[in-house]
Structures are given as structure tokens and as C-alpha cells.
Amino acid sequence: MKxxxxxxxxxxxxxxxxxxxxxxxxxxxxxxxxxxxxxxxxRLAKETGAxxxxxxxxxxxxxxLQTGTEYALKIGAEIIVHFDADGQFEPKDxxxxxxxxxxxxxxxxxxxxxxxxxxxxxxxxRWVLKGGTIFNFLFTGIKLTDAHCGLRALSQxxxxxLILSQDRMAHATEYLxxxxxxxxxxxxxxxxxxxxxxxxxxxxSAWNAFKILWELVTGKILR
Amino acid sequence: xxxxxxxxxxxxxxxxTRLGLLNLRYKLNMLIQIIIILFIIFTLSRVSLKFxxxxxxxxxxxxxxxxxxxxxxxxxxxxxxxxxxxxxxxGRGADLVFYLAIVMIFYIIFRIYLRIEKIERDVTKIVRRxxxxxxxEKEDIKNH
Numbered sequence: 216m217k218x219x220x221x222x223x224x225x226x227x228x229x230x231x232x233x234x235x236x237x238x239x240x241x242x243x244x245x246x247x248x249x250x251x252x253x254x255x256x257x258r259l260a261k262e263t264g265a266x267x268x269x270x271x272x273x274x275x276x277x278x279x280l281q282t283g284t285e286y287a288l289k290i291g292a293e294i295i296v297h298f299d300a301d302g303q304f305e306p307k308d309x310x311x312x313x314x315x316x317x318x319x320x321x322x323x324x325x326x327x328x329x330x331x332x333x334x335x336x337x338x339x340x341r342w343v344l345k346g347g348t349i350f351n352f353l354f355t356g357i358k359l360t361d362a363h364c365g366l367r368a369l370s371q372x373x374x375x376x377l378i379l380s381q382d383r384m385a386h387a388t389e390y391l392x393x394x395x396x397x398x399x400x401x402x403x404x405x406x407x408x409x410x411x412x413x414x415x416x417x418x419x420s421a422w423n424a425f426k427i428l429w430e431l432v433t434g435k436i437l438r
Numbered sequence: 439x440x441x442x443x444x445x446x447x448x449x450x451x452x453x454x455t456r457l458g459l460l461n462l463r464y465k466l467n468m469l470i471q472i473i474i475i476l477f478i479i480f481t482l483s484r485v486s487l488k489f490x491x492x493x494x495x496x497x498x499x500x501x502x503x504x505x506x507x508x509x510x511x512x513x514x515x516x517x518x519x520x521x522x523x524x525x526x527x528x529g530r531g532a533d534l535v536f537y538l539a540i541v542m543i544f545y546i547i548f549r550i551y552l553r554i555e556k557i558e559r560d561v562t563k564i565v566r567r568x569x570x571x572x573x574x575e576k577e578d579i580k581n582h
Contacts, residue, residue, distance in 0.1 A: 248569070266573065267573075268569040268570065268572070268573050269569055269572065270565045270566070270568075270569050271565055271568055271569075272561075272565060274561070274562045274565050274566075275562075278562045278565070278566065281566065282566045282569050282570065285566070285570065286570055286573060289570075380559060382558065382559065382562050433551065433552060433555055434555075436552060437552060437555055437556060437559075
């Protein structure tokens, strides 16, 4: 099966080459969506062998994932893997995420940092994410153990149906809404995550949870 | 005796001044009412001109006529608004206007927020199309 990884990247020149190289060994093709980076993220990704799509201006992670996913479908992806560019995921977890789609006919697989190892996850982040799972449950009726994991795998069918309109960080919850709406089969797999100082800095602050909430509420009205 | 005289004098002076003030206030009030009338006439004529030029819809025309009519009523018959306010359990007409204004401002802000959000999404669509188009061209060069 043709597996394509989509990696949204915004100013990730420190980690992008290594991530592309390691992910590239496990999938058929790596698509990096350079989300208007001001550094050399796009060039480095290209040099490492990724196919680079560039957003002229920064549009957010949700927008980048959607761009990459659309392109992956166009070039015939059968499984699409979303992966973070900051290097906090273990590339070999991709196999774990892809496996259920290959064998069990699951439509979408979410990574869960809480099922896997998350020893050095900051305590506030842990609480916010737990709160997020409760919120997601109330908002979508789907209960997961992690609220906002960047590693997921989609079948071709799921990728065609799930269309993100949330450009920024609310896309994780939006995926759940869409899964619910289209009655797709999903599964959670444990993924491990390492929190380096770099990824902590690049990651989201706890306050963003409130921003996501607001975006979801207004997004409902805009739909 | 002298004391009382002095008091009456003072009282008369006091009332005299107050009457003068009232008079001045009355004149100012008149002036403001005239200005308001002129302003309303001016605005409404602009709106109907726009309507005749087909730059404004009939809905807009009616909305602005009612709006400025109400403003006129509020200025010329303040009691009217006070009575509505009292009916709603609000003490003063001015308070009612104030509350309504705040509600309207919030509504307008929310509308603007939604509009911006919509524009943001449209921008994303353009940026995405550009990103996909660019990569298509590259693919073409590779293939030919």
C-alpha cells in the first residue's frame, strides 16, 4: 500500500532534515508543507528528499495538514500519516499507526501520548490535555485518551471525507467531529513522545486551549 | 426686619439667576434640537439619494428611516423613551439607550469577527491552491 507522510512545518530548520530522513525510511513518500517559514525549512526538506509544498504565508497547522493531505490523495496515497516536524515523535510509531488500517480496516488511527510513554510531559500540559479529552467527549461524543496528538494515520477513504476548515489548532477536535459525522471507524495507538527543550518551546502553551475552544464555537456558526 | 429683607433680596436674586440659567438651557436645547433635525434630514436625504442611485437596498432605506425616526423621537419626546424604559423596569430612558447601544456594539463586533474568520478561510484557500499549483508545475517539468 502506498503510504505517504504529511509533515506540516513552520520554522523547523533545526529538526526538519532529521525527521524527513527518518520518516522517509518508513513510508513511500514524504510531503513537507512549508507553512510560510522564514528560515530554510523548505530548502532543507527538499534537499533531504521530501516533496515540498509551500504556503506563501503562514496559515496554521490545520491548513497545512489539509494542503498536504489533498496533494497526497492526488498522487495516489492509500494511507496518509500525519507527523510533527519538531522531532518529538518516535518515527517507528508510524508502523504502529499504519498497522490497524492495513489489517483491521480501520479508517483513522489516532496516536495517544497517554497510552504510550510520556514521562517528561510537563504537568500543566498533562492536565490541559486531560481536560481537552473531556471537552472533546462533550463536544463530539468520542472518548479518547489524548486530545491533541500530532501523529495520526488516515485511510484513503477517511482522508477524502475529512476536510479541515479549522486552519489553526482546533483541527484535532474537528477531526473528531468529522469522524463522528461520517461514522468512521477509529482506533487509538500508544505513541511515545520526548519533550526536548526545543519542542517545549515550539509547542503550544496551555492558554491555547481557550483559543481552540473559541475557534470551535465560532467555527460551528460559520459552517 | 432688616434680616428678612436681606433674605428676600437673596431669594429673589437666587431665583433670578436660576431663571436666567433655565432660559439659557432652554435656548441651548432648542439649538441642539435644530441641529439634530438638520442632521437627520441631511442623513435621510443622503440615504434616499443612495437608494435612488441603487447603491442602497430598500431594506437599508427602511432600516435607516426607522432608526433616525427613533432618534428623533428620543430627542423631542424624551418621556416616550422613559416610559418604554420604565415598562422594561429600567429607571431612565438614557439608561435604556445605553444598554441597547452596548448590545448592538457587541453584536457588531461579533459579526466583524465572523467576517474576518471567513476572509481568513478564503485566504487559506488561495494559499493552498497556489501551493498545489506550484507543485503541479514541478511535476509536469519532471514528467516531460
